[in-house]
Amino acid sequence: MRKIIIAGNWKMYKTQEETLEFVQAFKSKIEDTDEARKVILCAPFTALGVLSKGLHGSRIELGAQNVHWADEGAYTGEIAAPMLAEIGVSYVIIGHSERRQYFGETDETVNLRLKAAQRHGLTPILCVGESKAQRDAGETENIIINQLKKDLVDVDQNNLVIAYEPIWAIGTGDTCEALEANRVIGLIRAQLTNPNVTIQYGGSVKPDNIDEIMAQPEIDGALVGGASLDPTSFARIVNYQ
Numbered sequence: 215m216r217k218i219i220i221a222g223n224w225k226m227y228k229t230q231e232e233t234l235e236f237v238q239a240f241k242s243k244i245e246d247t248d249e250a251r252k253v254i255l256c257a258p259f260t261a262l263g264v265l266s267k268g269l270h271g272s273r274i275e276l277g278a279q280n281v282h283w284a285d286e287g288a289y290t291g292e293i294a295a296p297m298l299a300e301i302g303v304s305y306v307i308i309g310h311s312e313r314r315q316y317f318g319e320t321d322e323t324v325n326l327r328l329k330a331a332q333r334h335g336l337t338p339i340l341c342v343g344e345s346k347a348q349r350d351a352g353e354t355e356n357i358i359i360n361q362l363k364k365d366l367v368d369v370d371q372n373n374l375v376i377a378y379e380p381i382w383a384i385g386t387g388d389t390c391e392a393l394e395a396n397r398v399i400g401l402i403r404a405q406l407t408n409p410n411v412t413i414q415y416g417g418s419v420k421p422d423n424i425d426e427i428m429a430q431p432e433i434d435g436a437l438v439g440g441a442s443l444d445p446t447s448f449a450r451i452v453n454y455q
């Protein structure tokens with residue numbers, strides 16, 4: 215059975231104080247939602263501690279936005295998987311296009327990070343997706359198949375979430391048509407050995423398009439950036455029809 219997972223990626227937003235304000239408002243808004251829908255908040259490292267305490271007793275789970283591949287070591291500025299596991303983090307985004315674009319993340323380092331997360335019981339959310347130029351050149355399928363091939367070497371598909379995030383749809387308001395997202399996600403599923411991997415769509419997901427996105431048979435959830443920062447808007451997304 216594929217799980218439904220709605221995750222917020224807060225990127226580099228929210229201080230601890232803003233995090234607590236969000237949690238107070240958000241928790242009550244999703245009380246009546248079907249518990250089979252998993253809800254995750256992927257916060258900046260500095261907010262994870264207060265978020266962990268604030269979420270105690272709720273069904274909202276904690277996620278990080280990156281993890282290093284070594285268990286410890288001389289890697290200034292990095293965070294290791296045991297450190298995340300210790301404070302109650304269960305999910306971690308890996309290979310987000312912003313990491314690939316601005317911080318030199320490659321398929322090789324993405325692969326190492328995926329395996330490190332799994333070694334410590336974290337569930338990685340692997341992001342894949344094509345740029346506008348690649349899409350216009352008819353390269354979408356090739357790019358995604360190639361990313362998956364490299365990223366998933368020796369990765370356990372029983373503890374994995376994938377997010378299809380077309381780069382041109384991130385933060386632009388230019389959502390991928392639901393039918394097209396469904397088609398690409400079907401293509402991603404066809405590359406996997408485990409048919410039950412949860413595959414999310416991400417890229418300008420909003421309260422007014424979530425219903426159509428979640429109505430698609432291949433799409434098992436959403437990875438939400440901007441619209442996850444506001445408790446009312448993220449609750450509407452979690453409560454999709």
Ligand SMILES: O=C(CO)COP(=O)(O)O
Pocket residue numbers: 223310379383384385386387416417418419437438439440441
């Ligand atoms: O990058 C994203 C989630 O990881 C998507 O961001 P937006 O929802 O702001 O487009």
